[in-house]
Amino acid sequence: MQTLVKVVVDAMGGDNAPAEVVKGAVDAVNARKDIKVILTGQKPLVERELQKYTFPKEQVELVHASEVIEMAEPPVNAVRTKRDSSLVVGMNLVRRGEADALVSAGSTGAVLVGGQVLVGRLKGVERPPLAPLIPTKNGVSLLVDCGANVDARPSHLLQFAKMGSIYMEHVVGIKNPRVGIVNIGAEEEKGNALVKETFPLLKECGDINFIGSVEARDIPSGVCDVIVCEAFVGNVILKLYEGVASTLIGKVKEGLMSDLRSKVGALLIKPALKTTLKSFDSSKYGGAPLLGLKGLVVKTHGSSKAGEIKNSIIQCVQFKQQEINEKIKERI
Amino acid sequence: MQTLVKVVVDAMGGDNAPAEVVKGAVDAVNARKDIKVILTGQKPLVERELQKYTFPKEQVELVHASEVIEMAEPPVNAVRTKRDSSLVVGMNLVRRGEADALVSAGSTGAVLVGGQVLVGRLKGVERPPLAPLIPTKNGVSLLVDCGANVDARPSHLLQFAKMGSIYMEHVVGIKNPRVGIVNIGAEEEKGNALVKETFPLLKECGDINFIGSVEARDIPSGVCDVIVCEAFVGNVILKLYEGVASTLIGKVKEGLMSDLRSKVGALLIKPALKTTLKSFDSSKYGGAPLLGLKGLVVKTHGSSKAGEIKNSIIQCVQFKQQEINEKIKERI
Numbered sequence: 250m251q252t253l254v255k256v257v258v259d260a261m262g263g264d265n266a267p268a269e270v271v272k273g274a275v276d277a278v279n280a281r282k283d284i285k286v287i288l289t290g291q292k293p294l295v296e297r298e299l300q301k302y303t304f305p306k307e308q309v310e311l312v313h314a315s316e317v318i319e320m321a322e323p324p325v326n327a328v329r330t331k332r333d334s335s336l337v338v339g340m341n342l343v344r345r346g347e348a349d350a351l352v353s354a355g356s357t358g359a360v361l362v363g364g365q366v367l368v369g370r371l372k373g374v375e376r377p378p379l380a381p382l383i384p385t386k387n388g389v390s391l392l393v394d395c396g397a398n399v400d401a402r403p404s405h406l407l408q409f410a411k412m413g414s415i416y417m418e419h420v421v422g423i424k425n426p427r428v429g430i431v432n433i434g435a436e437e438e439k440g441n442a443l444v445k446e447t448f449p450l451l452k453e454c455g456d457i458n459f460i461g462s463v464e465a466r467d468i469p470s471g472v473c474d475v476i477v478c479e480a481f482v483g484n485v486i487l488k489l490y491e492g493v494a495s496t497l498i499g500k501v502k503e504g505l506m507s508d509l510r511s512k513v514g515a516l517l518i519k520p521a522l523k524t525t526l527k528s529f530d531s532s533k534y535g536g537a538p539l540l541g542l543k544g545l546v547v548k549t550h551g552s553s554k555a556g557e558i559k560n561s562i563i564q565c566v567q568f569k570q571q572e573i574n575e576k577i578k579e580r581i
Numbered sequence: 582m583q584t585l586v587k588v589v590v591d592a593m594g595g596d597n598a599p600a601e602v603v604k605g606a607v608d609a610v611n612a613r614k615d616i617k618v619i620l621t622g623q624k625p626l627v628e629r630e631l632q633k634y635t636f637p638k639e640q641v642e643l644v645h646a647s648e649v650i651e652m653a654e655p656p657v658n659a660v661r662t663k664r665d666s667s668l669v670v671g672m673n674l675v676r677r678g679e680a681d682a683l684v685s686a687g688s689t690g691a692v693l694v695g696g697q698v699l700v701g702r703l704k705g706v707e708r709p710p711l712a713p714l715i716p717t718k719n720g721v722s723l724l725v726d727c728g729a730n731v732d733a734r735p736s737h738l739l740q741f742a743k744m745g746s747i748y749m750e751h752v753v754g755i756k757n758p759r760v761g762i763v764n765i766g767a768e769e770e771k772g773n774a775l776v777k778e779t780f781p782l783l784k785e786c787g788d789i790n791f792i793g794s795v796e797a798r799d800i801p802s803g804v805c806d807v808i809v810c811e812a813f814v815g816n817v818i819l820k821l822y823e824g825v826a827s828t829l830i831g832k833v834k835e836g837l838m839s840d841l842r843s844k845v846g847a848l849l850i851k852p853a854l855k856t857t858l859k860s861f862d863s864s865k866y867g868g869a870p871l872l873g874l875k876g877l878v879v880k881t882h883g884s885s886k887a888g889e890i891k892n893s894i895i896q897c898v899q900f901k902q903q904e905i906n907e908k909i910k911e912r913i
Contacts, residue, residue, distance in 0.1 A: 386828050396765060399773040433728060433816040441731040441813045465820035469828035481773045482817055484765040488797035489818060493825040496718050496801035504857030511853040517846025518837055525836030
């Protein structure tokens with residue numbers, strides 16, 4: 250018999266909690282026998298949602314947590330004071346080894362703080378990065394770090410490259426993933442102080458497939474699989490990706506509605522366009538893992554619907570079964 | 582009689598030089614009586630291009646320069662050793678006051694180095710930033726700095742904000758332009774060390790209309806007019822803008838060609854879509870000024886066609902007539 254992977258799901262986190270979160274959890278256990286979901290949150294609210302669905306009861310557990318961490322709360326304070334929040338209760342389950350992983354669509358800051366403070370780092374890991382997958386022309390790339398550690402040092406970036414490579418190879422399934430460092434030019438002598446110091450470390454590292462500097466312009470075309478950068482730059486890349494895409498799609502739609510001829514054309518192209526744009530979407534891979542923790546913490550979009558929650562839960566199974574943390578411990 | 586504004590145009594710079602550059606220069610003098618263009622470059626090549634057009638001879642001068650700085654040359658070395666290149670000869674004309682401004686589509690690095698070393702900084706300006714206009718939902722925003730100075734200090738960013746505001750108000754015509762600093766969250770306590778130190782300086786500065794932190798996600802919707810950031814981040818923003826837009830447009834086109842129904846629809850929407858996407862393009866405003874120099878240096882895209890060269894030349898007239906450098910000297 251396969252071992253069950255136990256995934257805590259923060260039932261109160263995110264804009265669509267608890268309804269979409271609970272639905273995602275139910276969909277996950279209905280899809281796979283090897284998952285046990287532990288929902289943390291306010292019992293009456295979560296139970297009311299659970300009652301809407303049919304699912305194998307033994308695969309879902311509910312742990313009551315009376316408090317909720319709001320999106321706008323200062324993270325450190327929230328994690329410290331709201332000891333009975335759905336997030337903190339969930340993190341503690343992972344810390345005590347009663348669960349393998351946690352998925353939350355709640356406050357990014359609180360997830361990052363909780364991951365480091367409550368779950369804790371693997372031995373040897375200096376800074377655990379947040380590593381979302383971003384869509385590219387023909388697939389996805391992993392962006393590390395993307396918000397966990399501002400003002401990082403070269404040794405941190407080297408660890409990001411190693412952990413990112415392990416994740417892409419064993420969770421996403423890209424053999425010998427290409428690692429690039431975000432830079433303002435392709436030449437080795439270009440860059441700011443951090444990049445110039447990090448470049449030789451990456452170049453000398455035998456564990457990774459380093460291909461050199463990557464300009465931001467080339468990221469969307471999928472020029473590498475693991476994109477290494479410090480958190481401020483990573484955050485700008487992630488957010489600008491969303492911003493440019495949504496403004497541009499808005500512009501296209503505006504053009505389609507500008508006259509009758511275009512409106513007729515719009516009706517004809519709608520199905521194909523929808524399929525195409527869907528392929529430029531990374532949510533089917535799940536959320537962003539916080540790498541290098543004792544256990545796995547996955548942050549999904551605040552606006553996650555059931556589908557993304559379900560995919561994030563399944564991602565945890567892959568992470569556990571592929572023994573990613575063991576691989577990280579060996580290679581860090 | 583109006584005073585002539587003298588603009589040096591680097592006839593050998595860029596992917597489409599000298600043909601498109603010379604055409605742009607001719608178009609500029611045919612459009613306006615108040616411009617004199619000084620073309621620098623290899624005389625036989627430039628003359629051959631000039632012979633194709635009719636234009637007022639007294640508005641165009643040709644200054645021979647035997648050398649050309651290639652795109653891939655190390656900038657500092659190129660500017661130092663190629664004393665008779667079209668760029669260096671042009672920069673020296675500005676330095677000696679024989680011209681008011683210079684436009685080049687050549688190597689960005691060489692233009693930045695030449696601007697600082699040959700043309701020189703205005704008194705009080707610590708670092709001259711490169712400040713391109715980027716398209717937004719309903720207009721443009723100025724991105725300062727975008728590649729000139731990596732590892733900047735808070736005092737530099739304060740000057741970028743001041744110079745950028747003057748430029749947006751008097752060249753682009755935005756009254757009381759809103760200034761934002763790129764950050765990884767909207768709250769004042771967020772950010773890396775540089776942003777945290779710069780924030781209070783911007784907040785206390787009476788000369789600018791500071792609106793606080795701006796997340797990269799909101800840049801494309803035009804949330805502020807002057808976007809302040811250090812050069813590495815600015816470069817990532819500029820390049821990623823281009824990368825995401827081109828990948829996404831490629832995806833849309835791919836969708837339009839996927840079946841017969843969509844192909845018919847594509848024919849119908851083509852004109853409207855073209856107009857819409859054209860509105861998401863900032864080249865009509867000219868190139869990116871290097872602010873804070875004794876004289877004006879404008880860098881246009883390496884791939885510039887005649888239209889962008891022409892617009893960049895006209896932008897120099899506006900810059901001169903609005904006495905931007907005098908305003909910068911007063912307020913820095």
